[in-house]
Every structure is written in C-alpha cells, then in structure tokens.
Amino acid sequence: MEFITTHQWDADLWQKTRDIYNVAFGEHATKPERIIRNMLARGLSTLHVLMENDMVLAMALTGSMPNSSVLLLDYLAVRKNMRGHGIGKDFFDYIKEWARAQHQYNRILVEVECDDIPENHARIHFWERCGFHLLDDYKHCYKWGPQHYMAMVLYLKSKPSTPLKGKDCLMYMASFHKESYKLN
Template sequence: MPKKTKILAIDYQHIQDCNSSRFQEAMAIYNEAFPSSERQSMVTVIERVKSGQSQLFVGIVKEQVVAMALLWDFKNSPFVLLDYLAVKNNCRGLEFGTQFFQFLAQMTIKNKQFLLLEAEHFQFGSNKEQRKKRIQFYIRNGAYLLSNVTYILPSLDGTASTEMVLMIAPKPPREILEKESIKDLIQRLYLEIYEKESNDPVLISLLDKIPEQIELTNTPLP
C-alpha cells in the first residue's frame, strides 16, 4: 500500500516591509512563476505594497517562503482581485497552493467579499493542458467561471496580450450575474490595475461584448 504524503501546515504572513527578506523571497517566486507579459514591474509592486493598494501574503513552511499572493481590494466593491498566486517551483505538488488559496478565500469570505481571478484561457496558447489544470485547480477549490464573458489581459511588457477567463470564488448568491456589475469590474481592472485610459479600444471592445446576463459554471473542462 503506497505511503501517504504528510501535508505540511503553512504559516501565513502579511508582508508590508519591502526591504525584508520575506519580501525578497516572495518576489523570487513571483519572477519565476509569471512571464514578463503578465507581470507588473518590481517598481510597481513595491509602490503598491508600500501604499497599501496591494496586499502581499506569503506562506511559510520551516522558515522558508513557499508561496506568495498579491491581492487588490476594489474599494466600494464586493470583489477582491487575486492578482497573483504562485508556489515555489520545487514545492509544487505538496498541497501548498490548495492550502494557500483556501486561506485567502476564507479571509475574503469573513470580510463578506468574493475573490476575482484572472486565468489564462484554456483554448489558446501552446500550453493548453497546463492552462486547463490551473482552471481545474480553482474549480476544485470552489471557484466559478464567468463562462460567457470575453476578457483580454493587456500586455505588461509591450508584447502580446493574453486571452483570459474570469472566475469568482466562492459562489455568489445569484446563479447569474448582471451585466453592469461585470462591466464595472472589467473597467476597474483596466483603469486601476493596468492603468489604461477609459477610451482604450480593447477595453471598449470587451465592454461591448458583455452579455446582459453572465452565466456561472464549475463544470470540469473537457
């Protein structure tokens, strides 16, 4: 009979000191996990953490940072953006990502809010299986796809933009979301997170494509 792997408990810390070793460990994971087209500059991350716009959380096991996450709280909104979530490369497959995501979700629920997630669209790119696995990970942990919403992540390094899906966790009370709430979210993503203008042509195109009612699904991907 195969031996069960012991799941190690994680300690969580909110990091505000950008000069600390914990911050440096978290940024090493961040730089390793995300391509430059999807990664904010280090200057931007530091400015946002220092100002309190972004909240940096880390997961620590045996005095080592094994996971990091950046959150953005949309003011006067029930949604908090899980801007980034990553596990250290040599610590993957040990349930750290699951534990960390559940910690963030529970923290958000206590504040009577919902996590908003951006994930690479599984029908695009050369790494479709990897993209599917990421989305399935979120679905297994209680997230729902906004299945009929088109969303594009603007490039953060001046190269190609990325086709994405939007997800919400946990499930909102309504099975179907209204157009105006998602329109507001996408506008705030583009204006606040990606610092685009309100007349950005991609943003205008996305807003025009939002259906009157947005369907939520947690059906496993084919």
C-alpha cells in the same frame, strides 16, 4: 508552516518571495517591484506568504479598489519544486478565510488564461477545485500580450440575484490594473 499577510512593504520578505513570483509568471506578466511597493503603500494590495523554516513556499498578491466588495486575486504562485502537493489549495483556503474575516468582501475574482492549451486547462481546473466558477464565455485580450483571459468568481456570501457577467468583471480587473500602475 506560517501564513503571513501584510499591507505594508517589507523588503526582506519580498526578497524571499520575488523568485517564486518571477519564475511563476515570467518577465512579461509580472508587475515591477516599484509598482508593487506603490500598490501596498496606496492600500490597493495585500501580500500573502506561506513560509516554512524561513523559506517561502507560496505567495499571492490580492487587491481591491477602495470601498469595493470585490477582492481580486492578482497573483498566486507556489515554489516550483513544491507544486502538486496541495500547497496551492491550502494556501488559497487561507486567503479565502482571510477575505471572509475582512467582512467587506462578497466575492473573489481571478482572471485565467483560457487559450486552448493543457496548462490553461490545468489552471482552470485548479481554480474550480478551489471553488471558483467561470462566469460565461466572454474572453478578453490585453494590449500587452496575445493571451486571452476569462473571469472566474468565488462567492464568499450568497450569490447575487443578478448574475455577474465576465465582461464586467474583466473590465473591473482592467481598471484595477490601470490604477495599480499609477505612481504617487
């Protein structure tokens, strides 16, 4: 298996990755390709890919605002027929170690759908197995969808003396998403 991390647009790599992204998140939850290209060009995002024999097994988009110590896990997906075999956890472990090696990041944030359905419980459990913790019970709903989200955090270094608040973290994520959609 080969882990690839790139800060630049690679049309061939995206072509191999796009289906996993679209299947996992659906038409309404994905960013358009031109936005992803722009995010990479502006230094807001990084594309991570796990490949085997020229086939993408997993993909992730991470992001960060300029000069930030927070890495956002914007998307992470595993090829549908490969789920349930530990690939997602192994892939995330790679991303976590990559983030640690960057030295600027103190924590990783992820927002999770939290409406009371089995799929959301399974996602939250997955992130907990990866070392994330729900911050509190604050829930956020974006204007483009009915789903509610909560923030989860994984500390790469020591825990801050002042506890993080879910509302603040979700507002940071919303700012990142807003910045992501700005075109040059």
